[in-house]
Amino acid sequence: MVAFRVYNDYVAHTLGVTTVLNILQFVLVLLVASIPVAMPTVFSITLALGALNLSKKKAIVSRLSSIEEMAGVDILCSDKTGTLTKNQLTLGETSLINAKDAQDVIFIGALASRKEDNDPIDNAVIAALKDQSKLKDWVLDKFIPFNPVSKKIEAHLHNQTSNEKLWVVKGAPQVIGQMSDDSAVANKVNDITDQLAKRGYRALGVAQSKDEGKTWTVLGVLSMFDPPRDDSKKTIDECKREGIRVKMITGDDTAIAIETAKKLGMGTKIYNASKVFPKDLDPDNVPDDLAKLIADADGFARVFPEHKYAIVKTLQKQGHIVAMTGDGVNELLL
Template sequence: MCAAQPEGSSQKIAGLSSEEAKRRLSEYGYNEVEERRRSVFLTVAKKFWGITPWMLEVTIALTWLLHKYVDTYVVAGLLLFNAALSLFEERRADSAVTALKQRLHIQARVKRDGEWVSLPAREVVPGDVIRLRAGDVVPADVKIVEGKLDADQSALTGESLTVSKTVDDSVYSGTIVKRGEVTCIVTATGAKTYFGRTVELVQLAKPKLHMEEVTASVVRWLLLMVALLLALGLGVSYARGVNLAQILPLTVVLLVSAIPVALPSMFNISMAVGSLELSRKGVLVTRLSASEDAATMNVLCADKTGTLTKNRLSIAEIISLNGFKEDEVAIFGALASNEADKDPIDLAFLSYVKQTSNSLGEHKILEFTPFDPTTRMTQALVSLGGDEFRVYKGAVEAVLELCHSPPSERSEVERRVQTLTEKGYRVLAVARGAEGVGYTLAGIAALSDELREDSPRLVNELSELGVSVKMLTGDALPVAQEVARKLNLTGPVEKMSALRSRGDENEYAQIVEGFHSM
């Protein structure tokens, strides 16, 4: 346990005592979503329960009654082999997942007994006072009591842009702090957090195994054929006056022959080989049938942000105004940016300038003011060749107000902004000028979350294979529609509530569970 002493008035905010924290830990439990783990006995017993094991168990009973002990031992061996192979693969995957979780273990700065200490995030309890700064992953649902920050909530909402949070605002577990420093009080931990409830929904999914459906279908058809043959044989025997008791052993043999005892073993072996091949490519399979579930899917639900896109803003278009050039607009926007803040909009302008002009030339930043939620702009005082001027970057309305743009220019800019917004772009304005002289609107820039280079190709390949791709996002509708257009995704837009009311919800649950296991 290492001490950490943040500066500021946060020292006045009292934290929990060690005794109170221990009491709350026993009341609320650890700050983690408890995995639904079965006991070893139930895990082993489950391998002998289901359509496939029942089929083999019936075969064992019938061959034993017919005194075909060799067949009994062979089928029993197959049953044990199936169970052992499945258990071995899943245990190996569990060990890998456990090791991975230990490596991803995070710490939290917590105030205990009046001192700031660093504790494992799982030991945080409701009521704890914690300190968050740039780069931290929020360990629990918290309420800000001091300071302000910009948070990346893309893992929860799909929104690529950061969200500003200040006193009395809530910040959810799993959010990443991009800028700022705050003192917070923990309001919820573990499964009670916003993120924890989402994880529990995935754990509740109980998909049907495709392998068992195929096996059951094969067995049904074989039993139907055998039943027809038995009916025909019994009818002929009865017509000839043969004692039916004499052909009972033959009847049992025919029933046993209808059970494909080696089929489950072949399925398990093929899935084990598939899991091994996937592991060589860096894919961790935690459930033996997960790869088979993924291979037989007909609908792929893919998250937009970070999966289909890079979760990184980039400049898609620049419109220069009032005699300025596009590269000048980009440079002004980059000058009003600070790479150290890791703000996605700032990084987009800086990256664009590096890719186009490679540098900011002889511009020298004398003073930089980060984004202010009240003005909705960032600004910088710049020196070039002995002359000083200011550059502004921010919301279009705020920059237009700063420049005192005439009605004609304002209406033209608003028309262009509306067009870009309908395409799903985030639009910012850039201005240049000096105090006492006035400011001139240099241009507007359209930003978007850039697609991954391989996304269009993969979506097209999946479509050719007959897999329907559905994009999941909590982003604004125009943004989602523009990404769908670029990916050539067609079909209606559906809300989650509508999906829950549909009869094929289980189809989607199977997909979620299948990929959750990989």
Template sequence: MPVTKKVGDEAYSGSIVKKGEMTGVVIATGSNTFFGKTAKLVASAGGKSPAQEAMFKIGNFLIIVAVVLAVIMVASIPVAMPTVFSITLALGALNLSKKKAIVSRLASIEEMAGVDILCSDKTGTLTKNQLTLGDTTLINAKDAQDVIKIGALASRKEDNDPIDNAVIKALKDQSVLADWTMEKFIPFDPVSKRIEAHLINNNTKEELWAIKGAPQVVAKLSSDPDVQKKVLDTTDALAKRGYRALGVAESKDQGKTWTILGVLSMFDPPRDDSKKTIDDCKREGISVKMITGDDTAIAIETAKKLGMGTNIYNATKVFPKNLDPDHVPADLEKLIAQADGFARVFPEHKYAIVKTLQKQGHIVAMTGDGVNDAPALKQADCGTAVAGATDAARSAAALILTSPGLSVIQTAITEARKIFARITSYTIYRVALTMNIMFLVVLSSILLNFQPLTAIMIVVMSLLDDFQS
């Protein structure tokens, strides 16, 4: 949301000035800026995958056994195993691409299969990212549609603003908008925090001034303390339920006196498939945590609708101001493990959450779409760039979704587990067969006085063994 900056305030690099001008003094450059810290986190994120560690352990074990037996007679190292792994993963990646999930790093498939915690953003992943009008609280209006009509008149459809679109869409009789001609339109700005329109009725030539904006701003237009209190109380009640509020007022005397008509409530509804997907994840042993930049109340309300845990904390309050993601306090580590999610998060918070969960032994998947998500996406075992993500997020992610919603991620995890099951089966077979051959040849040579194997015999044996796999 736009904010107003005053003398002495800090403005972050990369910010866009919507209105006004001010002389500034540069206090930080490069990696010392707020934006630069995010880039620095991206550079330091990442680690060795569990799949790589497992492959090294298997290979080392067989090498040790083979070396011991080689001292006696023969050695047998499964040199084909990495090749089989790569081919299986490549075929798995092709299958995942058909299910709207593009793999940018093959090792991430095995990491995905072991995911036990999924950190999901809210807007556009759990929700539709489409503002919708809820109940309307009447102040001086007699009907909710009267409030919506004035709100729609204080909108400009061609701007394609999400709030304007939601208000206009909620108006049942769209034809009434054609009765008015807009003489002047004052768009929203962070100083006034409202939209104002001056209109004339095409039939009666009646003049109308319409306003919609922040409820506390609209409330001040009334000289009645009771009206002001009702608007503010309504706004507080809506905020506790996770709804955004929008005040609507009109004037018929060129803005000399205003009538507060009512307060519109707005929310971003959950996606139709989100609740089922979360339930499926729970059945598969995956814990879903909500990580969002939205307000805590909105996050909790969304969690209630989706059947998620509501133990969601305000990250700006529980995380220390000068946070070192690599050295999170013990009490905060415990809180991260127990929390169902965090709201009001910044890039370093997301990064710290992922790294802390990994430190606790979890395999973590993280979703994101913006530049600020890049450090956490790169650090996560399975960083996932959702549909419509920025180039920075995609380059840092191991999995890129081409379809919106959480269901694609859940499907990808299920498919990854099938792929990993195939690799596990081959590994068990390969290890067992290698051990069998080594001990058979060694014991046969020692106990039955067999002659050493010739090169042709070794080749034929390898072909017959590998043919089954």
């Protein structure tokens, strides 16, 4: 219709400024009338193409609208282990407490592991045991897997030759240290953990009980190093250029989180969540002073799942579009 009008006026020599303006006005009316009808279709096709491109990068899109939401993200809360780091643990030096030999600590740590789970920590501990034939003498009666609240793994075993019973645990040093009746042992474990963390090492406490859990003997602390992923720093730099602030949210020690942040060029204003979050915290109603701390912080360490939930909810209430990434169940539930 527009083409016909232009051609007709051109042949009749009536094409002037007024005529052109009338035609443009008509075109504008047509555009305004057609856009609301076509917009949902155009959006759906665009988002579908975006989902296709993301699938080529091994990303699963469950809702098309999530692509649009992701494009508006201004804060990314990222787990550390397996996300910013390779999760390829290598066992380092062993700090002895009540054990006489490093292999004794590693042996008990291996008993508190299940090779079939293919867990990176379990694999590192088992691989460090020189004489793995010793494991065959012990039969597993009960296995209590790791969870983010207890922060430990516990196994109950008996020796098939002597029928001796043995309970073993490995886990977060601050938790294992508190299982001892001797406060000096707990303090020593904390000191060792702090020294290892300053060098970027993760620590794993190991203890055993020969009286079915009535008393525990802390044997030592294993050190592990988990190097940053090769692409982590580049990804974080790209996020910064796009105006996205990355906050590290990890269950590891504060010193380890800060050391990793330094290597990746992230902010080092990282707080111990167990100290700054009250025990009776209502994740949906965070106090104003804590909400300000959450907004200003570069990250939090020693977090529990409820801390992660509170952090994300608080940032959302402040008007931010928040993304949460990690390989744990507590990240997937947010």
